[in-house]
Amino acid sequence: MSVRFLHAADLHLGSQLNAQHRGSTETIEALDSAVYTAVERLFETAIEADVDFVVIAGDLYDEDSRSVRANTFLQAQFERLAERDIPAYVSYGNHDPVGSATDYVDLPETVHEFDHEEPEECYYPDADAPEARIWGQSYRDRHESRSMYRRFTPADDRIPNIGVLHTGLDPDGRRYVPVARSDLERKDDIHYWALGHVHEPRVFEGDRPIAYPGVPQGRHSREPGPGGGYLVELDADGDYEIEFVPTSPVVWRTVEVDVGADDVASIPDVERRIEAVLEDVPPPADPFDGTSVTVRDPDWGVDGYVCRWELTGNGPVHETFASDEDALGELTRRLRGGLAAREPFVWTEAVRDATGPPIPSIDDLRGDDRVIDELLALADEFDGDEARDRFREHVGMAWEPVDDHEDVRPDELPLTEERLDELIDRARERVLEELALRRAT
Known part of the structure; x- marks a missing residue:
């Protein structure tokens, strides 16, 4: 017997891209809505793939951003699942602990929110004829020192058992559910560990895969590359297939640009050099190269990029930046105006000067x-x-x-x-x- 489910985490609804933008253009609207667009794509994937259920492993909201907008948006997404009889199993993490929660709306009955006091076992589709068990527990407060996983105790392994944890996999840490990767690997009654908290996608493969889907949408330069979630096919024999689903409409890039040539001396010269480099910037790297994890849509395209330009090289343009403190600001303004109309659009987050004299x-x-x-x-x-x-x-x-x-x-x-x-x-x-x-x- 096998089940097919969507594994997501770290939605961080309510947060914004740290892109330092102002105005009301289509590009800026895309940046403002990127987090919500990515999450909506996750739910759309669950519906299109006709999954049995959805698992979300913590941090649905970002800090104090559990706003009316974030709540009503998530309610609408869960209702889309409910209309198709797709249940969801949700735990809350360090950014949205149950103890500090403010709920503005009621979620559908098909959404099970794991308790914060004791681990809970849920049955899919029900306890009378279960096809899978899902174990989980939410954070009580922002810092959670309980290991939790020890009390995930399925009665047997004749059906797939899934453990849901929001953890940094640090056995010595006392803030984010202390547990070692080896501890989870030794619990052979759990067939799949659906984790949250780490913001980059990674899968520790083995008899009992341990998986972080990462954030659906990166919000700053430390969250580069495509974000998304996993479609998982799992059975009680330990066989599994994991497919990464890219969802982020915007991808962060840090691009090094050598402007040390003798013919690069002015702001327009640097602009032209950056535009030339843009033509050769490779697509985001496959984060699962060398693993059995596949990407659902290898030709997936983004709506736009947020770029940080690192200017390097030794040449005459160094004097331009050194002699005028407004030069970098003017270059940034011109790049934002000139590159935003591209498809995909390119938004300049910042320009960093690391040039030197000839x-x-x-x-x-x-x-x-x-x-x-x-x-x-x-x-x-x-x-x-x-x-x-x-x-x-x-x-x-x-x-x-x-x-x-x-x-x-x-x-x-x-x-x-x-x-x-x-x-x-x-x-x-x-x-x-x-x-x-x-x-x-």
Whole structure:
């Protein structure tokens, strides 16, 4: 016996895209409604796919944004499911705990909201002839230190059992349901763990898949790529198929643009360079490459992109930005006016200046300067994997990467191996640039 269901989480209704926009154009309306559009697409997918039921693993609302608009919108979506006899099983997380909830509308009877005091077991379609069991528990307060999962105790595994948790999978954390991934993997009476809280889609595959669908719509540059949910086919033998359904109408991108050429000296020059780069920006990467998870619509297209432009390179345009504090603002204004009419539209969230002044070619200085030659020789030692591995052993990982987005601080740099390699390369380039500039003056 198998069931087919939609797994979603972290809707964050009531929140907005942090895109710094004003006005009343169609583009701005698309940005303002993006979160609601993405959630509506989730429910539309459930209806089109004719699922048996829907599971939502916490944070339906964002903080204090459980507004009349958010409540009535969600009520309307659940009523669409109810009209087709599709039940929904909902838990609440740290952004919408039951203890601080204000309900403005009544949800249909087909929506089961998990209790915050005790774990609950629900039967689909009913207890008399169950085809699946769904276990869950909501947050009582914003910080939830109860493990919860220990008391998810199905009577047997003859039908699919699904566990619903809003957790960061941190066994030592005391705020977001402490539990280790290995703890969930050892509970062999649960066939699928429907999780929420982590905002990027990820699936830990195995005999008992553990899945985060991520946010349906990214709201800032730290939530890049397509958002969505999962369509899951599951049976009691442990067989499963997971299909990712992209829903976000807007995708965030950070794009590096090299403006260090001699013919890039003015604001219009930079505009033209950005427009040229736009033609070669690849589509969002498949977050499930190398896994058994498929994407429902590989040719899925977005309505628009919100871009952060990182300007790099050494050239004359650096002086333009350095001599006029309004230059970046003017470039941002022109990009917003010029790119918004594209299809898909492109909205400029910000422009970051990381340019430098023109420098002589390092190759031209090689052999003529003992200090530069010695530095180049030292830098070459770091090009090999063995040398970098020794460096990591001596330096260590100064900043540990943070998995839970709630724990990320703006003054911390999560240091991964990839970022350490990038820092080494950038340090070498920066020192060489400074030496070359000093030799040229």
